[in-house]
Amino acid sequence: MRLAGARGGCYTGRMLALSDNTRGAILMAGSMTAFTINDACMKALSSSVPLFEAVFLRGSGVTVMLLFLAWASGGLRHRPSARDGWLILLRTCAEIAAAGFFLTALFNMPIANVTAILQAIPLTVSLAGALFLGEALGWRRLTAITVGFAGVLLIVRPGGEGFTGHSLLALASVLCVTVRDLAARRMSRGLPSLSVALAAAVGVTIAAGIGSLFQGWVPLPPVAALQLAGATGFVLAGYVFSVSAMRIGELGVVAQFRYVSLLVALILGLAVFGDWPSGLTLAGAAVIVGTGLFTLSRERKLRRVHPSPVPLRLR
Incomplete structure (x- = not known):
């Protein structure tokens, strides 16, 4: 018993000894x-369920839970400045557009293909930060971003036999997420993350509710209700884990683990939907991930020399 207790204590000690970057990862x-x-x-x-109805119902659940979390943490008492208010509005509008484009593409494309295109977000955010925020961008990262965009073309293959217009919607969602993240970078550090997320959730839910009036509603089958409950719970968990990760570890280290989503999408696509990407799509995804990891590594090195505030990034 003593030996077991000693081993248990050592294991607990190792868990507690994890670095901030490891826990963030x-x-x-x-x-x-x-x-x-x-x-x-x-x-x-x-x-079984129209797009806007599904988004509205999921958004309603997420909004209620975020409202409770914001109230419990005191985030509702914070009054943003006029500048932050405009940035929240811009970010919310970008979130609405990104959700619409992404989910339309997701409903009509293999999940791994859509997820692979989204891996370009770190590249577009780095490029946009240099173009619009005056952030440093050396020739190495600029070359990596250019190569990464070539990887996107391998996935989308415009004009090719496997081309689908829904790929362009996935690309549009990447651009909207880029605007969203740039707006978040300009927000005050004291602005509560939950308040920003709550504004986005309310905006998406209202937009979906308006869209559902034109698209129509259907009764929710029991299986669909369980799927919707799962989506609501997982998206909230994803948000909470994401914010915690960004606040614990270094951005350059933690952000590299965004690419876990592609691996999970490949597994779920095959196991649940029977989809597996083509060789060109996998090659494009590998190029994007490789250049994205290089870009994040360069940003991490630069931050060691020129530290900057950690931006608020929400998915």
């Missing part, structure tokens, strides 16, 4: 896993 991997399972749940709904 674990949380980010959990976040990406939760977000991707949420995507799978939403895609499974596409055969």
